[in-house]
Amino acid sequence: MKRTHTSYSLDRSCLILLITLALFSLILLLIVGQNKSFPSTDTSPNQQKFSILDQNLNDPSQLPRLPRFAYFISGTKGDVSIIKRLLQAVYHPRNYYLLHLDFEASDGERLELAKYVKVESGVIREFGNVMVLGKGDLVTYKGPTMIASILHGVAILLKQFEDWDWFVNLSAEDYPLMPQDDILHIFSYLPGDLNFLEHTSGIGWKEYQRAKPIIIDPGLYHTKKSGVFWAKEKRSLPAAFKLFMGSELVVLTRSFLEFCVWGWDNLPRTVLMYYTNFLSSSEGYFHTVICNQKDYQNTTVNHDLHYLKWDNPPKQYPLNLTLEHFEEMVASGAPFARKSLSDKDLCVVYGSPYAVKPSTVNSKRLEKLMVKLLDSENFRGPTQVKSIAAEVFNHKKDFILLKATSSREIPGGKMENSQAMIEEKRLGFFDLLKESLKIPIRNPNFIIFAFFSSLPLFSFLIMYETVFQQTMIKILKYISQERTDPFDVLVYYYETLEAKERLVEEISTKFLLCFIYLGILHLLDLFNMITMVDIASMIYKGDQKSMNLKNMLSRCIKETRLKGPLITSIYALLLDSLVSVGLVSIVMYICLGSISSFFSVVFSVVFLGLLSKYIEWSAVWNMGILISILEDKHGDVALIISAYRTRGSRQQGFLLMLVFFAWRLALRSAFIYVGWDGGGRGVAVTIVHASLVCSAKMWLWLVFIVYFYDCQKKSLRRKNDVEGGQEET
Structure with a gap:
């Protein structure tokens, strides 16, 4: 049937x-x-405002998404006016700013800075994207309290703002060499995982002057500022990780800093404990962590995005920049410079916060710098994190370290634009x-x-x-x-x-x-x-x-x-x-x-x-x-x-x-x-x-x-x- x-x-x-x-x-x-x-229950007013701002800033004529920067600007006693000037120079409604006056500054100076941000500056008050730390950290020059203060600022920026892309630490001695519109424009074309920090494993004389000596920073346990002091004992170089050092000036991604603060791998904490007794730990902590962590070691670009002018032979501090250094500053293509003593009032008049208008000249300078830094022979190659031989000279029994660089000279002086700001690897099916x-x-x-x-x-x-x-x-x-x-x-x-x-x-x-x-x-x-x-x-x-x-x-x-x-x-x-x-x-x-x-x-x-x-x-x-x-x-x-x-x-x-x-x-x-x-x-x-x-x-x-x-x-x-x-x- x-x-x-x-x-x-x-x-x-x-x-x-x-x-x-x-x-x-x-x-x-x-x-x-x-x-x-x-928006009314879970989002703060600042986040609501910047959510709207983000939609308006992404103009249809600009193909890539515009990034956001989180600036940590620090200073000390007597730096209030300088920090105001610096804030005005680097301010953009799209970015976030955290201002910090260390423990040596008075409460009156912090109140003056907070009053300026909240009341006096109409532009900054309108967008509400600037914060002032109410209590200053005790920071010892060249001590580990410097890196502790930076990590403190990073933690606050991570907590308060969720959508920034790069962290920039500046001091009162820094100054921008181009408008924020140009920096935002060029960085919008870059891969979002790039970390800019000058680094080398060829530490040369620093092995004996920095790595092996043991220092103590009284700022870790005292309430009064004083200098570091040295222990009699020496220590050997670490075997668990390799030391990398460079400039304390860094531009780092949010992802990497989350790794440093939260540390789902124990490496950031281990390295931080090691650098507690290290002279000038801010010149090595981030460098050592990023170059020893496999997820981030190939995201480094060997440049701190700052222009500095040194004496010949180099001294402890860079030169103060004046108009006679103007052409060199422009030719460098760097977006920031140190040390600057200029004192001009800025940010009195502002344009539309909903548009980014990069200037052709400035953005082209920064673009050329990125082309050179991200050349395929230097960037993300098989020897991305490698030892760069330091050129050390003995001059009257003093060590002089010549600055190591990762840039290469191209025959004829022409830059290979075909490698600009990208990974050269071509992906097949x-x-x-x-x-x-x-x-x-x-x-x-x-x-x-x-x-x-x-x-x-x-x-x-x-x-x-x-x-x-x-x-x-x-x-x-x-x-x-x-x-x-x-x-x-x-x-x-x-x-x-x-x-x-x-x-x-x-x-x-x-x-x-x-x-x-x-x-x-x-x-x-x-x-x-x-x-x-x-x-x-x-x-x-x-x-x-x-x-x-x-x-x-x-x-x-x-x-x-x-x-x-x-x-x-x-x-x-x-x-x-x-x-x-x-x-x-x-x-x-x-x-x-x-x-x-x-x-x-x-x-x-x-x-x-x-x-x-x-x-x-x-x-x-x-x-x-x-x-x-x-x-x-x-x-x-x-x-x-x-x-x-x-x-x-x-x-x-x-x-x-x-x-x-x-x-x-x-x-x-x-x-x-x-x-x-x-x-x-x-x-x-x-x-x-x-x-x-x-x-x-x-x-x-x-x-x-x-x-x-x-x-x-x-x-x-x-x-x-x-x-x-x-x-x-």
Whole structure:
């Protein structure tokens, strides 16, 4: 007796529908409510203001995201007016500033500085991005209390402000050589993991003058300032780590400083304890930590971004800079200088805080400096952290250390702009796949986050596939009639033309339902893509390697923006639909039309050509959506940027989408084949199919993140090549 198979029961379908609708409603409530509830309860007024400012500053004409700097400006007794001047010179509404007067300064001076920030300075008061430490740290010159004070400032900046990118420590003796607009502009093109600090393991005379002597800093246990004193004993060089030393002036990433403060590896604490008895510990602590930690040792750029002028032979302090040093300062390309005695009133008038207007001359100087520093032969090569031989001369029994440098001289005096501000390594198809696997390895919490963020899409996919797959199987069975093998369907296609009318009559309603479901599915897929790309991008850049699951979910709820990516995805969907209609029309014309063999071959060739372009264009469209998520561009602007950036890298994008389409086609064919006979396996088959689809999409977006940054770097290289050619001309 012939038994009728029912793949899915009505009760199960209804239950799945109710669960999916409940999940979808919850997501909509979170998305709609986030802008109303969270800023007023969980976000400070400063963070709200800067969230709005961040959106306005990212002008569509500027491709990369503008960074933020966190400045720690320190001084001592009598430095209030100098710190005011320095603050005015380096101030920008986008940055954050922490001012510190040490223990030697009076409470009256701290109050004067706080009053200036809160009351007297209208510009600073308006944006509220400057803080003054209420209690000064006791800092001993050349003692470990200097590094303790810097770490104190870092900890406060990490706690108070969540979205800065680089930390800059300045003293009252420092002064900027270019406006903040130029610095922000150039740094927006740099990889976010670069740490600027002059360092060398060839410490030379410092081995006997700094490393082996043992000093005691009374500032660690006294309340009155005094100088350090030496113990009689000496100590050997450490064996657990290698010493690196350099300038105390540093520009460091938030990620690295989180590692130093939180120290999930014990290295930062171990090195800090060692440098407690080290003379001038601020010239070696960060250098030793970063060069001995494998996650950060290849992020170093051997320059402190300061211009200093030394006597010949060098003395203990650099020279005071005057107008006679102006040309050398300009030629250096450095954004800061030490020591400066200028005393001019600045920041009396300010322009729009919502625009960054870099000057061509200043930004070009800094760009050339970065080109030289990030040359592929010096930066991130196999010997990135290496010993640089120190040139030591004995002059009247005194040691004189000549400054070691990592820059190289290029024949003819020309700079290789083709290596500007990027990693030279070119990522191939398999390199992209390998790099994408590093994201969940760097932060395993991402796997759990991806699971939860994919649940709405997964649930709806089960319901969608229930209807769609049943409809597909029913169509194929109806066409094939008595045939039992699903792969014989194409043969029957050529044998009958009546199938067209039967298809329209039988399954038009179900196809309409599938198209309605397709709109909801697109929204859920887009939401899943936005959340995963945002978090995965931060992990890949190294900004949030330590982000826990709670922070990931919190960021997903609070900061997810659908508008820009949704507009871009609609543009991409329209283009996708137009090409898909063309492909389907060609297939239908070949299969169901009465044409000669010659035209069948012609149309087949056209179909294959259009299909290959469709796969290539799909990579460009997906890249456009990523740009909408990561750079806040949308619509045709995002797609145009995507088309520009992917030039020269289309092959990788084509292969990525080809593998994804092949995977989806193989999945569809396999599960149609499995579900052909029906039975009780229908729900299980659909769940497995939905799981594999979600997993494939997750990996696709991870690979596209790597592809995005690779294209961004290549695009920057082309830009510098063009500008370099124009300069030579």
